[in-house]
Every structure is written in C-alpha cells, then in structure tokens.
Amino acid sequence: MPPRSYDPSKLQQLAEREAQTFSKHHPRSAQLAEEAKHYLYGGVPMHWMSDWSTPFPMFVQHARGAEFTDVDGLRYADFCLGDTGSMFGHSPEPVANVIAEYAAQGYTTMLPSEDAIAVGRELGQRFGLPYWQMATTATDANRWALRWARAVTGRKIIIVFDGCYHGTVDETMVRLQQGKTVHRKGLSGQALDLTQYMRVVEFNDLEALAHALKPNDVAAVLCEPAMTNIGMVLPDKNYHQALRRLTREQGTLLIIDETHTISTGFGGYTKAFGLEPDLFVLGKPIAGGLPCSVLGVSAEVAQRMQQLKAQQRTDPEQHAGHGHSGMGTTLSANMFTMRVMRANLEQVMTEAAYADMIPKAEYLAQGLRELISKHQLPWCITQIGARVEFQFSATAPRTGREAEAAFDDELEQCIHLYLLNRGMMITPFHNMMLACPATQTTDIDQLVTTLDAFVQELYQG
Structure with a gap:
C-alpha cells in the first residue's frame, strides 16, 4: 500500500x-x-x-x-x-422560460407585485416562518437580520462560531484566537473594532456557548446549521436542541443561515432537523442563479418589529421618515426577480x-x-x-x-x-x-x- x-x-x-x-x-x-x-x-x-x-x-x-x-x-x-x-x-428551464417571457415587461418599479405574495406563501410553508422580506444577497439579508435582532432586543452583542461563513457582513469577520475574539487576518480597510460587539465561540462547544451567553447581553446567535466554508463541520447529536434552549433561556434570538445547508433537503436543515429559528436567512440558489436572498422572521419577532416602529413614529428624536431604517436597497425585491424566484421555488427547488x-x-x-x-x-x-x-x-x-x-x-x-x-x-x-x-x-x-x-x-x- x-x-x-x-x-x-x-x-x-x-x-x-x-x-x-x-x-x-x-x-x-x-x-x-x-x-x-x-x-x-x-x-x-x-x-x-x-x-x-x-x-x-x-x-x-x-x-x-x-x-x-x-x-x-x-x-x-x-x-x-x-x-x-x-x-x-x-439555467434551469422553468427559470429560463420566465426570463425570456417577462424580460420585456419591466424590472424595477419600487412597488410590490402579485408574485411577491406567492413567494412569501411558499417560503412560509417550506421553512416554517410566517413573515418574509427580500434582499439581493445573503450578505444583505444577514446584515438586516443582525440589525433587527439588535433593534428588538435592545442589545448589541452578537455571537458567531469560529470559521463561520455569512457572506461579507462586517461583524462576522472575526475569529477565535487563544480564547479571545480577534479580527480575521487580511481584513482590508477595517476601521471599526469589531471585537467590541462580537463574541466568537467554537462550534459544538456548548460550555463555551453557555459562558458567552451568561452576561445576558447577547442580541443574537448567528449560526450555520453545519459549518460549510472552512471545510464542513457537522453538529453533534442534540447540539441544536441545546443551542435553542440556551438562547431562549437568555432571551437571545437565533438566526439560522441556510445559504449553503439548503442542500440538506426541501426545507433545508431547518425542516429536516426541526430547528426553530427566530430569524432565517437564505441566498444563492433561491432565484435560480440570479441575485436574490430572503429573510424570514417568527411571529413574535415580527410583532416586536412592529412595536419598535410604532415607538419610533411617536418619538420625534427617533422618527427619521420613510426608508431610513438602515435596511433595504433599491433593486431588492424587484418584480422581475420576484417572478423568477416564484418559478424557481415552484418548479425547480422541488x-x-x-x-x-x-x-x-x-x-x-x-x-x-x-x-x-x-x-x-x-x-x-x-x-x-x-x-x-x-x-x-x-x-x-x-x-x-x-x-x-x-x-x-x-x-x-x-x-x-x-x-x-x-x-x-x-x-x-x-x-x-x-x-x-x-x-x-x-x-x-x-x-x-x-x-x-x-x-x-x-x-x-
């Protein structure tokens, strides 16, 4: 040999x-x-x-x-x-057909289309969260998820796992080194100290996770169900159940990023293993290869989002007018992409x-x-x-x-x-x-x- x-x-x-x-x-x-x-x-x-x-x-x-x-x-x-x-x-055929059919019917109007309703309904049935927003990349959706988590909890700290992948969200560009949260190597042009509001723990280390959550100041844990970009790392048996229990005990939201683990099955890792995220992110294949991503939220988080917006409207120091929440890009949720995503969900991602x-x-x-x-x-x-x-x-x-x-x-x-x-x-x-x-x-x-x-x-x- x-x-x-x-x-x-x-x-x-x-x-x-x-x-x-x-x-x-x-x-x-x-x-x-x-x-x-x-x-x-x-x-x-x-x-x-x-x-x-x-x-x-x-x-x-x-x-x-x-x-x-x-x-x-x-x-x-x-x-x-x-x-x-x-x-x-x-170029899956149903997506290619929709692109050819609707290419001359407009792209961006800053208004919703009927397809958006069908997309939201399909996403809810598939992944179990009732309310959805659309973005252009998973990076955008993750960035918005973190902002909403901080907004509704009133907390600033985010926990991620060492070696995680969540696109190019600034906060996730951190690593664990000798027990301390540090910036990733090669992080060009970073002006702010990310370690001030981030904690990094090892995946599958429940003791370290519990310790990081203990100060009761963590807005959210942002988590891939299985790590996928540093070489695949699968969760230990019952790890996700413990993760969910620990976050709930501390009033911390759980964000599940399925951008890679959607390979698991029809409803992703979330459906296959009964995960119960407060917020859910998915990008990449959701629109058949066109730039698009989605952000799902639970009914409880959606209610807290509504309450927050209502408070801001009555507070002159907080009310900034329309469209200034720090979330949203002009081309996101355009009607052309909604049409394509609907075809992809209904006929391709089956x-x-x-x-x-x-x-x-x-x-x-x-x-x-x-x-x-x-x-x-x-x-x-x-x-x-x-x-x-x-x-x-x-x-x-x-x-x-x-x-x-x-x-x-x-x-x-x-x-x-x-x-x-x-x-x-x-x-x-x-x-x-x-x-x-x-x-x-x-x-x-x-x-x-x-x-x-x-x-x-x-x-x-």
Whole structure:
C-alpha cells in the first residue's frame, strides 16, 4: 500500500506539470486574461476569481445544466455549480422560460407585485416562518437580520462560531484566537473594532456557548446549521436542541443561515432537523442563479418589529421618515426577480429535485470513501444532502479550528488543477462538490476515477 504521507517535491512536480498543461490548452483564456488586466483590477470582475488553482483565470463561454464550456471550447462537468448559486443546475428551464417571457415587461418599479405574495406563501410553508422580506444577497439579508435582532432586543452583542461563513457582513469577520475574539487576518480597510460587539465561540462547544451567553447581553446567535466554508463541520447529536434552549433561556434570538445547508433537503436543515429559528436567512440558489436572498422572521419577532416602529413614529428624536431604517436597497425585491424566484421555488427547488440530487451525492460520497479506503488515506468524507466534501483529516472535524488544521493548500490546489485539466471542476478554496438534477452518474464515476489517478501518481508514481 502507498504511504499515508506524500513527497512534497513530488507534489511540486505534479503541480508544475499541470500548470503547463493548463496553459497549453487554454490559449484564448490566456489572451483574455492579459487583456482584462488593462480594465479590471487583478484582471477579473471580482478579485477572488483569480484565486483558483489555474495559472491565469479561465474564461467561461456558456453553462447549462451540470456542465459548462470555456472560451477554448473545452467542456467541464461542473460539481461546483457556482458554490451553491446554481445548486439546481445552470439555467434551469422553468427559470429560463420566465426570463425570456417577462424580460420585456419591466424590472424595477419600487412597488410590490402579485408574485411577491406567492413567494412569501411558499417560503412560509417550506421553512416554517410566517413573515418574509427580500434582499439581493445573503450578505444583505444577514446584515438586516443582525440589525433587527439588535433593534428588538435592545442589545448589541452578537455571537458567531469560529470559521463561520455569512457572506461579507462586517461583524462576522472575526475569529477565535487563544480564547479571545480577534479580527480575521487580511481584513482590508477595517476601521471599526469589531471585537467590541462580537463574541466568537467554537462550534459544538456548548460550555463555551453557555459562558458567552451568561452576561445576558447577547442580541443574537448567528449560526450555520453545519459549518460549510472552512471545510464542513457537522453538529453533534442534540447540539441544536441545546443551542435553542440556551438562547431562549437568555432571551437571545437565533438566526439560522441556510445559504449553503439548503442542500440538506426541501426545507433545508431547518425542516429536516426541526430547528426553530427566530430569524432565517437564505441566498444563492433561491432565484435560480440570479441575485436574490430572503429573510424570514417568527411571529413574535415580527410583532416586536412592529412595536419598535410604532415607538419610533411617536418619538420625534427617533422618527427619521420613510426608508431610513438602515435596511433595504433599491433593486431588492424587484418584480422581475420576484417572478423568477416564484418559478424557481415552484418548479425547480422541488421535493422531486432533492429526491434526484441526494442519491447522486450519496453515490459520489460512497465512491470517495472507497477510494480513501483503497489507498489508506488519512482523509474523511462529510455530506449534507446534495453537498459532499473530502477533507484531509482521518476523522470528521468538530470545530472550525480542527477543520482549518486539516487544510493542505498545496495539495488542494494541485488536486483542483489536475481535475480541471481532465474536465472536472469542484469548488475552489476547499474540496466541496454538489450534485444537481442534471448531474450524470458517468461524470461522478469520472470524477472519482480521476481523483484516484491523481492519488496513484502522487503516492505511487
């Protein structure tokens, strides 16, 4: 059997070879990457688009279903799917049809449409919260959720978990270091001291959570049901029940962010495991790949929101007129997006879709487990519904710190590039894969076979 560790020089040789191979087969992307440097910072429209494993950005020509084609005419099986943004496939037909039909009927009017009612009704039935607001990104929705939580509780402190992911909300850009809340490394341009109103605890550490809640000054706990962006970290058995009990005992609101864990099933992790959030956030796939997110609130929180607004209207020092609550953007909840989100909820994000996707993800997870066993690798597999990840640790991590300790950036980057050069794309920055209704079993087999070939080259070749 191959050794459990690898030769770093061998990995470097593989990485250099794969970079040369990519450059050879992507002349058009190379040309566009050079041209883009004259107009786009870093040569890309979003700076992180240059952080992939490729020696230069790869430019996409078109995407459909579970695959895309780049500008050099090369086809890829897509297991990234926009890091959940296209979790049900690129350009799902019902969404594409609605876009084509209503593209000439207006976009933004600053007025509600009938579709908004249908969307709110569907969201309530699916996730269990009665009242909803729409935003443009999950970052926006999380920011508004925190503002509302502070407003209705009269408290300022927010608790998050070490290594959490909630978009680019300022408050969540904190980590736990030697028991203290500190700013995340590389946090550019941060002027305010985030640690003044934030507390960070380890996921799955109920003792630390209870201690952080004890001062009775916490407005909300903002929580992914399972951590997803530092490598997947699943909750311990009964962890969420204890989390809910502790927050209620201290009068603290619970915000559940399902932007990634919506892969769990039709009603997300919230419905599957009976979570009872006070506020609920979901973005990315909610409108079939178009920018949109939602914020749900319980009846009790909605009542407290109404009471707060009523108090402000009667207090001349608090009343600021219309539209100055610190929440809302002009393009949010536009009627075009509402129409698209309605079609996506009713015809794409269906129970039938999940019934198709999750078995495919289970098939992928099993194939990866067999690969790990075959080569006696100190890796593990984690899965949340249609989402699968392999991590460089022998056992599944329980905290963000453990998940981060399992990172091997050089190995990860080489694997991703090796897969890309053979027509397979997985999510950058970690080893996450998604299965959608259009995912083919043959592509899953090819992904596992290709990863197997990489392992053999690195450990045996």
